[in-house]
Amino acid sequence: xxxxxxxxxxxxxxxxxxxxxxxxxxxxxxxxxxxxxxxxxxxxxxxxxxxxxxxxxxxxxxxxxxxxxxxxxxxxxxxxxxxxxxxxxxxxxxxxxxxxxxxxxxxxxxxxxxxxxxxxxxxxxxxxxxxxxxxxxxxxxxxxxxxxxxxxxxxxxxxxxxxxxxxxxxxxxxxxxxxxxxxxxxxxxxxxxxxxxxxxxxxxxxxxxxxxxxxxxxxxxxxxxxxxxxxxxxxxxxxxxxxxxxxxxxxxxxxxxxxxxxxxxxxxxxxxxxxxxxxxxxxxxxxxxxxxxxxxxxxxxxxxxxxxxxxxxxxxxxxxxxxxxxxxxxxxxxxxxxxxxxxxxxxxxxxxxxxxxxxxxxxxxxxxxxxxxxxxxxxxx
Amino acid sequence: xxxxxxxxxxxxxxxxxxxxxxxxxxxxxxxxxxxxxxxxxxxxxxxxxxxxxxxxxxxxxxxxxxxxxxxxxxxxxxxxxxxxxxxxxxxxxxxxxxxxxxxxxxxxxxxxxxxxxxxxxxxxxxxxxxxxxxxxxxxxxxxxxxxxxxxxxxxxxxxxxxxxxxxxxxxxxxxxxxxxxxxxxxxxxxxxxxxxxxxxxxxxxxxxxxxxxxxxxxxxxxxxxxxxxxxxxxxxxxxxxxxxxxxxxxxxxxxxxxxxxxxxxxxxxxxxxxxxxxxxxxxxxxxxxxxxxxxxxxxxxxxxxxxxxxxxxxxxxxxxxxxxxxxxxxxxxxxxxxxxxxxxxxxxxxxxxxxxxxxxxxxxxxxxxxxxxxxxxxxxx
Numbered sequence: 002x003x004x005x006x007x008x009x010x011x012x013x014x015x016x017x018x019x020x021x022x023x024x025x026x027x028x029x030x031x032x033x034x035x036x037x038x039x040x041x042x043x044x045x046x047x048x049x050x051x052x053x054x055x056x057x058x059x060x061x062x063x064x065x066x067x068x069x070x071x072x073x074x075x076x077x078x079x080x081x082x083x084x085x086x087x088x089x090x091x092x093x094x095x096x097x098x099x100x101x102x103x104x105x106x107x108x109x110x111x112x113x114x115x116x117x118x119x120x121x122x123x124x125x126x127x128x129x130x131x132x133x134x135x136x137x138x139x140x141x142x143x144x145x146x147x148x149x150x151x152x153x154x155x156x157x158x159x160x161x162x163x164x165x166x167x168x169x170x171x172x173x174x175x176x177x178x179x180x181x182x183x184x185x186x187x188x189x190x191x192x193x194x195x196x197x198x199x200x201x202x203x204x205x206x207x208x209x210x211x212x213x214x215x216x217x218x219x220x221x222x223x224x225x226x227x228x229x230x231x232x233x234x235x236x237x238x239x240x241x242x243x244x245x246x247x248x249x250x251x252x253x254x255x256x257x258x259x260x261x262x263x264x265x266x267x268x269x270x271x272x273x274x275x276x277x278x279x280x281x282x283x284x285x286x287x288x289x290x291x292x293x294x295x296x297x298x299x300x301x302x303x304x305x306x307x308x309x310x311x312x313x314x315x316x317x318x319x320x321x322x323x324x325x326x327x328x329x330x331x332x333x334x335x336x337x338x339x340x341x342x343x344x345x346x347x348x349x350x351x352x353x354x355x356x357x358x359x360x361x362x363x364x365x366x367x368x369x370x371x372x373x374x375x376x377x378x379x380x381x382x
Numbered sequence: 383x384x385x386x387x388x389x390x391x392x393x394x395x396x397x398x399x400x401x402x403x404x405x406x407x408x409x410x411x412x413x414x415x416x417x418x419x420x421x422x423x424x425x426x427x428x429x430x431x432x433x434x435x436x437x438x439x440x441x442x443x444x445x446x447x448x449x450x451x452x453x454x455x456x457x458x459x460x461x462x463x464x465x466x467x468x469x470x471x472x473x474x475x476x477x478x479x480x481x482x483x484x485x486x487x488x489x490x491x492x493x494x495x496x497x498x499x500x501x502x503x504x505x506x507x508x509x510x511x512x513x514x515x516x517x518x519x520x521x522x523x524x525x526x527x528x529x530x531x532x533x534x535x536x537x538x539x540x541x542x543x544x545x546x547x548x549x550x551x552x553x554x555x556x557x558x559x560x561x562x563x564x565x566x567x568x569x570x571x572x573x574x575x576x577x578x579x580x581x582x583x584x585x586x587x588x589x590x591x592x593x594x595x596x597x598x599x600x601x602x603x604x605x606x607x608x609x610x611x612x613x614x615x616x617x618x619x620x621x622x623x624x625x626x627x628x629x630x631x632x633x634x635x636x637x638x639x640x641x642x643x644x645x646x647x648x649x650x651x652x653x654x655x656x657x658x659x660x661x662x663x664x665x666x667x668x669x670x671x672x673x674x675x676x677x678x679x680x681x682x683x684x685x686x687x688x689x690x691x692x693x694x695x696x697x698x699x700x701x702x703x704x705x706x707x708x709x710x711x712x713x714x715x716x717x718x719x720x721x722x723x724x725x726x727x728x729x730x731x732x733x734x735x736x737x738x739x740x741x742x743x744x745x746x747x748x749x750x751x752x753x754x755x756x757x758x759x760x761x762x763x
Contacts, residue, residue: 144653269650269662272525272673273762281650281673290665292653342726381654 006041006096006113017083022047023095024082025073027114028216031066034110041096041113082116082217085191090206092117100124108235108261112214116190119210123181127304128158129297130233130258132251133167133243134276139340139373141244141276142170143381144268148241149174151294153181157301160185160237162229163198163205167243167251172205180208183236187229189219212236230254231261238301239264241291245279252279255288264300266291332360333369333380340377387422387477387494398464403428404476405463406454408495409597412447415491422477422494459597463497466572466598471587473498481505489616489642493595497571500591504562507539508685510678511614511639513632514548514624515657520721520754522625522657523551525649529622530555532675534562538682541566541618543610544579544586548624548632553586561589564617568610570600593617611635612642619682620645622672626660633660636669645681647672713741714750714761721758 026037026047039061040050050058051073058067085091094101094115102124105111129152131145149159149171159175161168163184175182184205188194190213193202205211214232215225230253234240240258242265245251255265265288270277284290291297335341335349347357361378364370371379407418407428420442421431431439432454439448466472475482475496483505486492510533512526530540530552540556542549544565556563565586569575571594574583586592595613596606611634615621621639623646626632636646646669651658665671672678716722716730728738742759745751752760 140652140654268653269658269665269671270653271521271651272649273521273760277650278673281671284650284665284671285677290650290662290671292659292662296666345723379654 006038006111017086020083020086020093020095021074021079022051023093023097023114024079025076026050026070028076028078029066029069029073032062032070034112034214036062036066037113038110046097047095047113078216078218085116085217090118090120091190092121094121094124102236104128104237105232105235108231111235112232114214116213116215116217117210118190118206120180120208121210123158123183123210124236126156126158126181127301128160128183128237129301130160130237130240130254130263131167131171131243132161132230132233132240132245132254134245134249134251134279135164135166135168136246136276137166137170137244138274138276139375140379141167141270143371143373143379145170145243146174146177148243148268148294148297149182150177152297153178155294155298157181157238158183160233162186162226162233163194163202163211165195165197169198169201171243172201172209176204176208180205182209183212184209185212185229185232185236187213187215187225188221189213189215189217191217192220194221226250227253231257234258234261234263237263238304239266239297241266241268241297242280242283242288243268244270244274244276245283246275247278247282249279252283255283264289266297266300268292332357332364336370336378336380340373340375340379342377346378387419387492398467401464401467401474401476402455402460403432404474404478404495405460406457407431407451409457409459410447410450410454413443413451415493415595417443417447418494419491427478428476428494459599463598466497471499471501472571473502475502475505483617485509485618486613486616489612492616493613495595497594497596497598498591499571500587501561501589502591504539504564504591505617507537507562508682509539509541509564509618510682511541511618511621511635511644512548512552512624513542513611513614513621513626513635514552515626515630515632515660516545516547516549517627517657518547518551518625519655519657521760522548522651524752524754524760526551526624527555527558529624529649529675529678530563531558533678534559536675536679538562538619539564541614543567543607543614543635544575544583544592546576546578550579550582552624553582553590557585557589561586563590564593565590566593566610566613566617568594568596568606569602570594570596570598572598573601575602607631608634612638615639615642615644618644619685620647620678622647622649622678623661623664623669624649625651625655625657626664627656628659628663630660633664636664645670647678647681649673713738713745717751717759717761721754721760723758727759 044050044053055067058070086093094117096113100121131149145167153159153175158181159171160183161171163186172182172184182205190211193199234254234257240255240263242251242255258265265283267280267283267288268291269280331350332346335346343357347354361370365372369381371381373379425431425434436448439451467474475498477494481502512530526548534540534556539562540552541564542552544567553563553565563586571592574580615635615638621636621644623632623636639646646664648661648664648669649672650661712731713727716727724738728735742751746753750762752762754760
């Protein structure tokens, strides 16, 4: 894939001079990605845009924007961004960098400048977006976490949006594997939103990668989040929706993924659950119904996965329980597939609470049962 | 649709002479539907087959079968079947009858003789098969019952196999509406299998219709059940699978439905539930994912439904609860979408057990909550 925006794209050095023009242009109010990309296609470099005559600029942009471009290098926040860049693990990625993500470059209007914090190597991996409701069920979060861990072990990077619910669970799952997760956020990278995910964001910066197209200091603004979604899908080979309401932002991401030619995957659930309705709508529209990571990996056969063969990937979602001690089966039989309290299992099975507790611990260790946050247990296989 | 097997098909009278040849041929050991249909195409009537020369018969069938056909009218069970026919509500339907089900006639090798008990008028209705696991969950049975009731009210007949689990629930749901349900059984009609469904079979005989291609006295034989499934799908415009394991007989019915050019519908569920795996496999293969009866009815727009418009059909599955009193919402909010005991709701909501009980009764009356057989409550919307 050639970079049509910049001729002779090169590996970036960390020199302040190299980045200042990109930062300056990204800070020009009213100069969106579309117009900046157009100017780059015309004038070939940010330096050339900054040096262009007013008349040249006016061919593409409005009077106000043209004037602001000519004064762009005076912006006080340029120095602030360059100072941020000098801190460890902070990076800027411009359209001129060879390690600008290839998949994102293929999309319409790729963001010309990305702020990044963490391990840039992760951008070399093929990636899968995992998104879903902020108001997910406990089961949905467990599912997102398991899928993310399993896909990560299979050699993919997991991309999501650091939101509460499914997004956070996806990042946590990838962190349980080797941490190859990318959080694309809708604020400046010096701000963590939501605040609840401060520790998670810190972990991602250490082991994974935080990405933003927004200038430092940009607060959480509602309309930035849907825009951010096109980067999530743009970075990825496909997009897995775990739980989503019919009016969920996740469906925007799925729609963008389809427009970008990405495969959309969705996990089904009960027809009585509102957070499955978005997934069901996607499946009706042609998204692939997904029960296990194999359903995703089989669609990605054309992609070379870097550090793991499919055979190595533990299918943590569908464990084999035929080898379990026979004492476990009455407990499993009493559980059904809905969350249940240990007391209910004891009442149903006739076992003592102690016996049930021992067996649940064993089953949890074997990955057959999950202990939910509300104290209930959920059978997983 | 012309009847290619019989020229001048006529409304049946109940004369013993008319049915004896059909019964006689159906009792010939080794003469399957395929060969009997071939003989009918060649010789045009059962009387002609019985009067055919040995040489004529040998063109189509083996030595033994030819000899048995020539002695067919001597079979003692012919009188037994004719005596059965004289009892109220018992009927025989032959390929020569004008009310032989049209959809079944279009299939390969339609059964030449059907034993029927109940209301033959139901055969005039467009029908939908509802099938699924014998080992269904309580939720699955409720779903089957609700869909059957709703489709029946929309003017369809509900066809199933009288088995435990989903089949029985489908029949029960249709009986809650106007009873337009057809149970296609794998035994002789004088035998009820499974014995647990004796009362249900009796109700179906009173309000719906029992059908069998097997001679009276035929016990439950395993290999007859998959054969019976082709009649279930053959009678129907489409086939809805509610819950099914991957190795379920329901998938055989779905496969036959596809071969017969029928639409297949499947209800999704948790990826952790074994009884949803069959449905998910069908959806992956192209079956339509179904969340409500509207998803089915919208595919059947080309069919004229006899006694109800779609607008009349109460969508009992997705009730609108925005108009409920505000007192109900804390109870609903505490319930989640998994089955739960009233005591748990009280503990979660802080309401008294009495308040919870009142609210649950109200919600049940509104169709928003279902009271399960095990005493738990299930939120439905």
